[in-house]
Amino acid sequence: xxxxxxxxxxxxxxxxxxxxxxxxxxxxxxxxxxxxxxxxxxxxxxxxxxxxxxxxxxxxxxxxxxxxxxxxxxxxxxxxxxxxxxxxxxxxxxxxxxxxxxxxxxxx
Numbered sequence: 001x002x003x004x005x006x007x008x009x010x011x012x013x014x015x016x017x018x019x020x021x022x023x024x025x026x027x028x029x030x031x032x033x034x035x036x037x038x039x040x041x042x043x044x045x046x047x048x049x050x051x052x053x054x055x056x057x058x059x060x061x062x063x064x065x066x067x068x069x070x071x072x073x074x075x076x077x078x079x080x081x082x083x084x085x086x087x088x089x090x091x092x093x094x095x096x097x098x099x100x101x102x103x104x105x106x107x108x
Contacts, residue, residue: 031097035087035104036080042108043077054108061107062090 039062042055059077063069076082094100
C-alpha cells in the first residue's frame, strides 16, 4: 500500500496548475482589454475618438465607485497608462475578471 503519488501524477498536477494559471492570466488580460476599450469609448481616449453612450455610462459608473473621485481627484482618461491602471483596479475591486465584465456590461 503505497499512498505516495507517482512521478507522472505529480507532473500532471503541475501541468494542470500551470495551464490553469495561464488561462486565468489570459482571461484577465482579455477582461482588461475589454474594459480599456469601453473606457476609451466613454472618454474619447488619448486620440479624442467619438464618445458613445454605453461607454459614457460605464465611465460614469467607474467614477461613482471611485474613492478618489469623491475627494475631487479625477483619473487622466487621455493617458493610456492611467486607463489601463483604472481597468486593473476595477477588476481587482470586482474580485474576478468575470465579475468585472459582468458589471461593465450591466452598467453600460
